[in-house]
Amino acid sequence: MAKERVTVVDIARAAGVSKSTVSLVLQGSSLVNETTRAKVNAVIRELGYVYNRSAANLRQAKSKIIGIVVNDLTNSFFAELAVGVDAVVQSAGFVQFLANTGEKIERQREVIASMREHGVSGLIISPARGTEVRDLAPLVASGIPVVLVVRDIAEAGVSSLISDNHAGAMAAVRHLIERGHRRIAFLGGFPDTAVFEARMRGYRDALREAGMPTPDELIIGSAPSRAGGVTAIEQAMMLKERPTAALCFNDAVAFGVCDGLRARRLEPGADFAVIGFDDVIEAKTAVPALTTVSVDPQGMGDRAAQLLLKQINAGRAEPEAIVSPVRLVVRQSCGGTVERRVKEISS
Amino acid sequence: MAKERVTVVDIARAAGVSKSTVSLVLQGSSLVNETTRAKVNAVIRELGYVYNRSAANLRQAKSKIIGIVVNDLTNSFFAELAVGVDAVVQSAGFVQFLANTGEKIERQREVIASMREHGVSGLIISPARGTEVRDLAPLVASGIPVVLVVRDIAEAGVSSLISDNHAGAMAAVRHLIERGHRRIAFLGGFPDTAVFEARMRGYRDALREAGMPTPDELIIGSAPSRAGGVTAIEQAMMLKERPTAALCFNDAVAFGVCDGLRARRLEPGADFAVIGFDDVIEAKTAVPALTTVSVDPQGMGDRAAQLLLKQINAGRAEPEAIVSPVRLVVRQSCGGTVERRVKEISS
DNA sequence: CTTAATAATTGGAACGTTCCAAGTTCGTCA
DNA sequence: TGACGAACTTGGAACGTTCCAATTATTAAG
Secondary structure (H helix, E strand, C coil), X not given: CCCCCCCHHHHHHHHCCCHHHHHHHHCCCCCCCHHHHHHHHHHHHHHCCCCCHHHHHHHHCCCCEEEEEECCCCCHHHHHHHHHHHHHHHHCCCEEEEEECCCCHHHHHHHHHHHHHCCCCEEEECCCCCCCHHHHHHHHHCCCCEEEECCCCCCCCCEEEEECHHHHHHHHHHHHHHCCCXXXXXXXXXXXXXXXXXXXXXXXXHHHHCCCCCCHHHEECECCXXXXXXXXXXXXXXXXXXXXXXXXXXXXXXXXXHHHHHHCCXXXXXXXXXXXXXXXXXXXXXXXXXXXXXXXXXXXXXXHHHHHHHHHHHCCCCCCEEEECCEEEECCCCCCCCCCEEEECCC | CCCCCCCHHHHHHXXXXXXXXXXXXXXCCCCCCHHHHHHHHHHHHHHCCCCCHHHHHHHHCCCCEEEEEECCCCCHHHHHHHHHHHHHHHHCCCEEEEEECCCCHHHHHHHHHHHHHCCCCEEEECCCCCCCHHHHHXXXXXXXXXXXXXXXXXXXXXXXXXXXXXXXXXXXXXXXXXXXXXXEEEECECCCCHXXXXXXXXXXXXXXXXXXXXXXXXXXXXXXXXXXXXXHHHHHHCCCCCCCEEEECCHHHHHHHHHHHHHCCCCECCCEEEEEEECCHHHHHCCCCCEEEECCHHHHHHHHHHHHHHHHHHCCCCCCEEEECCEEECCCCCCCCHHHHHHHHHC
């Protein structure tokens, strides 16, 4: 059953031309005569030829593979990001290598190395928690185009595309203040991440702007997951002075917060205002529909891929740091029976 | 900035050995002297050598890449499946190529072709809807190990790993019957898929077994998504004889059904019993926690990867069709007994 | 001290493509 | 008729590895 591999030479022989001509046909060159091309293509189909990219690559040293490294594929934000990347990358004739690091630096190191060995022409990375400049240094030094998404790493010397976490958080908190809330919590997320830091700063700045205090007890970290949201809201409700609203680190946390509220017989939206962050697909259809800061993961993936392709084509480009604007999508979970509206925030 | 690539020959020269020795070191061969190995490794690190897999696999025709093709990465079931595959594949020293077909046959054809060109040593495929034997024929003929997951394709002549949809659906419906339900709906999913067909048959068989009628009006298809669940339950509640319970095509649909119930001021679990299928991560933490047929996507990915690796190592193996057992996980969404609930509603 | 066995190393021929410089046809123009 | 160029076609040298057979260095045995 182990058939011999059919190569360009076999095709050439069968079609009565030289291997060079076959190669030209494979590349769609305009140099080759129409009838020759047809004949070669016919033979290719007939013999079931499969192009060997390893061989091609070896010769031309550019691979049509781009790599995408995400820190948590089970989080649908990243899955959607990957889908966004995939779409543009595929239509540009590239194929995507996807790896999941599960937030493990060591794994991340391995997969990046592996991708380099496979000769990827560019890399989109959503870094694992705790990634440092030196983790990326060899990669950057090699000159392979890299785009960091979601989490930026200062001084890494590569392009990045992150959402405007600070402005988004401010907008959300301002909205809660406008609705009359005075005790607003910030729930969920790991405090040692840049994203947490930016969102939390936005939260603080909005409170300060309104001349309101920012008690530390109202900032409660947790795993950035649904389960984390449950524990965070539980902790918040143990306070003697309970909050009446919360900005959550992300949508997963926000859903968990809603779950936790219901477990205490409180109705999210009615008895307690909840705002999420990211606008994952389920945010729209959940009950109550989640008010959230929309980040559009697929759109981000799309833009990241565009940026990467641009750099690949340009050869060598200056790194750009793009901050992607973000908008507050007001739905039901932040209370009342408000008409749905959308606030644009420019960054 | 475009540095010259450093190759084994450069390493050999710098270390004062031959390229063959360097190659041996790279492969961790025991043939090479300890001090030589150390010296070579030092030079490798010093020069920042990157192994060129294209060249290697050109020579040895086996690639350490396995491909995974999924039909919908935004569905967390498949994302988790991919994570499960990734884990075992990585620890076996392989790297995974992941592509998302978005249920498009054409795209699926392209990505499979692309993976073959890259010389993958095996492929795990969750086929797009409507995939036929002939779509896979050339792949199968090539002798590359293939494992189909989630959706089987009869007569394709490759291994498959699917969950026991029929038994799972039966168990779920039996459970609802035991709780006293008499009008049980089957909600969501596309009727023209094998998975739908199997789950629906299980639903029917359980009803028949209990001597209950199976009215077609209670079987309502929809997109297998949260939004689909909302529309399906709405349609079900328009019936003059409403159901009191539903087995849903999958968890996403079940969540949508819960959303739809709440929109009608009905509490899932208390006023209406909902059972899902798949047991995605959120099922456990949702409120109410979702009763569901547990399929354990990561475990399936794990097993699929094992199966594939076995075939890769065995060279040529007989295709196996594995039906993965499934269990009903009873949580809160299927509520108490109907008697009690009826009382509560009428009082 | 020779010989055999073992351990370590090595040069060169693959692998299947692309690219280059050079070749062949063939029609056209003077 | 011959020269010229356009339109194709082509042989062979890369590309960076691995693998084989062969070589050299080292140790053990006689």
